[in-house]
Amino acid sequence: MNDLLILLPDFETLLETKRFSELTSSEQSTILKFMPIEQYEAMRINTAKISKAFSMEDDYLLPDKNLKDDLLIHFNKKKENATVLTNRILFLLLGFKIPAYQAVIVFLALLFLLNKPHITEVTKILPVSRTDTIFVEKIANSPVSALQNQYIKKHIPYSHIKKSPSAVLNQNYPLLANIITHYQSEKTGRTVESDPNLYWQLVSTQFEGN
Amino acid sequence: MQFLKPDYKKLSDEDLMAMLLKKNQLAFEELYLRYSKKLFSYFYRMLNRNKDKAKDFLHDLFLKIIEKPQLFDPARSFSPWFYSLAFNMCKNEYKKIKIRDDYSASYASSVNSTDKFIDDDLDLNSFIRELYLHLEDVDNDHRSAFLLRYGNNLSIKEIAETMDCPEGTVKSRLYYTIKYLSDKLTIYKPEKNI
Known part of the structure; x- marks a missing residue:
């Protein structure tokens, strides 16, 4: 400058x-x-x-008057062209013939589509847990279970017996042992129903250990 | 009924263009009324005072807004945009033909046919003849800036927008053109009462 x-x-x-x-x-x-x-x-x-x-x-300096008229002719021609095009499209659409059942199908389909419940997609941000540390779980021999084992052993009758069952039976439950020996010697078996004494003998042996 | 039929004279150029986009004929007529005369004189001066050419250019310019009104960006002012179309048309014309070579021939015929208006002012008549003669020696951009300022009364800002250049450039162009013309036109001694 x-x-x-x-x-x-x-x-x-x-x-x-x-x-x-x-x-x-x-x-x-x-x-x-x-x-x-x-x-x-x-x-x-x-x-x-x-x-x-x-x-x-x-x-x-005045522009020719015909110039404006000429431009207006152009303007209206352009306007007409646009209108004619719109009218043609409308005419084609309205003049297009289809069978009635097709029209009904299209109508019903439109009705269905319009009444279709809207499934709104909701985007929800959820926290994603990511494993960045691995915990190794190990079941240790807990003292509780050991104690329980001891408790169970204590309360299981005859759990301390390491002798043969017949010896133990003879020593601790002589009555029952006699009954068993007695009935084992018999060749034919008896049922509680056939022999009421058997029933009572068995019942009485239940109180033997108490 | 006023709300049904707007007063087109009160509407802005931009509003009229929006209506023209909807194929409103009255909006087009109002724009033509506002700009045809101004742009005719601009073309006339830019194109060596050739009335026929100015008429053709004016016709083509208005045809552009009939055919493609969507080219106008509503964010811009209409006037500088419209003048810029006219300016570019002249620039293309200068490129197309070597207008300076044709000048002598066209000048003689055109001046005689359009200078009746200053028959009663011989001093001004001679002045304007000389003015156009020397204006032809000026570069196209300088001449256009000068004509838009003094022929069409556009502001510096509007000229800058029209010619797509900074305001400083417009001021500089005007300064050099006035200085050049003033040096050439000094034979017409200024009247004391001006």
Whole structure:
């Protein structure tokens, strides 16, 4: 850009509105660095004269009246084309014949589609647990189970017996042992129903250990 | 009935363009009324005062907004956009033909046919003849900026938008054109009352 325009960006406005004498002293001194007063005045007057000349010329510069008519013909043609196209599409759609049952099917299908319950997809952010540490679980021999074992052993009758069953029976339950021996010696077996004594003997042996 | 039929004269250019997009003929007529004269004179001056060419260019310019109104960006002002279309049409014309070579021939015929308006002002008549003659020596961009400012009274900002350049460039172009023309036109001594 010209140096004058850097110092006086509105030089053009000054030229249009102010004579040199009407400028401020700083504007005058700036302009005088670039041109004499006569040049400023010549530029100012010629600018005004040019504007006046153009303005006068404008009064005589009129576009042809036919131009507007011609443009309006174009405009209406364009408008008609758009309307004709829309009408054609409508005509084609309306004039298209299909059997009644097809129309009913289409109608029902549309009805079904429109009444279809909307499945709204809900996006829910859920926290995802991620395994970053592995815990190895080990079942240790707990003292509780050991104690339980001891308790069970204590309460199981005859659990301490390590002798043969018949010896134990003879030693601790002699009555029962006698009965068993007695009945084992018999060749034919008896049932509780056939021998009421057997029933009572067995019942009485139940109290033997208590 | 006022709400049914808007007062087109009160509508902005941008509103009219929006209506033109909907094929509103009255909106088009209003835009034509507002801009045809201004742009005719712009074309006339840019195209060596050739009235026929100016008429054709004006016709083509308005045809553009009839055919493709959607080219207008509603975010922009209509006036600079419309002038920029006109400016680009002139630039293309300059590229197409070596207008300067044809100038002498076209000048003689066109000036005689259009200068009746200043028959009563011989000084101004001579002034404008000389003005156009010297304006032809000026670069196209400088001439366009000058004509838009003094022929069409566009603001610096509007010219910058039209010519797609900074305002400083427009100011610079105007300064050099005025200075050049003023140097050439000094034979017409300024009247004291101006």
